[in-house]
Amino acid sequence: MKKNLFVLWMTLSLPPGISHAASLWWSETMPHAEHGTSQHSHGGPVEIRRGIYHKNLWLRAGDGPVDSSYLDQAVPGKVFLLDAKGEMSEVKAGNVHGSYGINFAMPDEGFYNLYLVNENVTDSVRNIIVAKSESLKHSCREGHDHVKNLIQPNHLDDIPLEIVRERSDDENFHSLIGFGDTVRFLVLRNGKPQAGASVTIHTTHGWRNTVSTDDSGHASFMMIRDYYPPWHEFERRHRQDYVVQAVYTANDAGGSGQLEYRKTRYEATLNGSYYPSPRDYRSYAYGLLLGTFALVFTGVAVYLYRRRRQHRFQEIRFDEKA
């Protein structure tokens, strides 16, 4: 998807307290529980104001949900929103429920991509960090037409490094990534597949795995099952965050402002959620057993009832002479 990105690269360093090695990524998990909870929707938690869905996302720094902190101050760089209609606009991040984040409206059905692009030069290395988040807006009240078109992933050709989650063939508005599912990602550098990028996935409970993209820029992971509560505490809608981080280093020396650099380190992040798989809690065996039992029991009951009401013909002879 070719889009004209009017990004003005910032050559500012990151705020104090954030290491240059730390990833930046968007999270939809509310940082402070005392601010209440969001409403559930098919695209994750949202706030609904006068019928319009609003998404809250917070910027976090660190590797994965376990080791990341929420930020309380602005991060240099510009934040862009690519809406469900493909229109791009610059949006303003700020304090959202006590931490640095963003709130945006999602009036139309489909995916909204949020980008934060940050650039800095440190130790003669140019670091370009792209934090991206994909948010789905879907309300069943608006129907389920043109699902395939609306769930297609969007990307921007001008983004230095971008991760795109590829959709499964049977994906629809209600699809969730579950334990055991394989999730495929495409890494694009300036809109073109990037081979050899290092891609790492981090999950809520600290599991991580790193692979390299193949020649077509693809990397895939099978989501592990890492949720083992007692049965009475099990929640099938238990949401767990994951973060995918792609890193690629190119030996393209140059200058940015007054700072020289020897090489460029590109880093992209994409957040998402996954849930317990229906395979873990749904049973065909018991279902079919119960259905068959009801079918056979009813059939046999009707048969026996009918048999009981049948009376054999019995001839009664009267001896008129007696």
Next chain:
Amino acid sequence: MKRLRDAVNGVDLRRFRFWLQLLFFVLLVYGGYFAINLGQSLPTFACGFNDAGRGGICYLLPLQHQLAMSWKTLFGWAGLMVVQGFLFFALWFLVLNKAWCGYACPLGTLQDWITSLRTRLGIRYSRYSEGQFRRLSLIKYLLLALTILIPLGIGGALLPHDMGTPFCDICPGRMIIPMFTGDFSQLTIDFSNKTTMVMTALGMLVTGLFLAGAFFKKRFFCFFCPMSALHYLLSKPALLKLKKDGAKCTRCGDCYRVCDMEIREIADEVKEPRIMQDDCILCLKCVAHCPEQGALKATFAGIPIFESTEQGFIKRMTKGHNDEHNAQ
């Protein structure tokens, strides 16, 4: 005009109904493959769980979803959406009245096909006694009340959210209709919590009961269908109507004997012209089997479209006799 009217009145209703039911079945179960979408307020069991093929969605599914919203939302702006959905439902319904059950409902059609199978196997069907009939007829109103009250209770945080669509959980349509598009995922018990476990287990039990019941009893499930109860509440202003002229009725009882729903009033009632009862599915078999000229008729917006005639009766009976003879 008279020739056309005679042709319509002499139509082979059994064949006409079979093809029309098949058409509706394809439309509602496979319509999605042809990009057909009739919306989500249909007054018939176009199952919403049939993701791939559905040509529309049964109104009970969105109704339960909407009523399960928090009371603050439901009695605020979202209440308008509930009203809007109900108006669309009513508009669809007013056209065909309860013929949605007799001609369009995929679950009803399936029951008719199961009945045909039983007939071919030469197994006799069951009937209810009058007392059983009276008691069983009330179950659909109880189910309709629960279909509305349980989601409302969820919206008020009185009941667990996992009961969000209580009727769909136990409706055999949820299990059976998606199978026609290769989706067997509903034939499962959901062990994620006690509520879903009980509801999905009930659903599978009702499905087994449905299949066996429909084999022995014509239109077995329609006696318990809350959609049928909802229909009856709106049936008075509908355009399609069943009427009876009691003065022409000889009380031969043919109409009662052919009625899949065992509605006795169709034969006994001779005073009230609007004869349609809550269990009626407007299949019009009673009209087709009535030998008295104009005693029973179906009207659309007051215009008679199909009425009983002696010629039509004789024509259908002769054809039925010949078909039976040829089958032997």
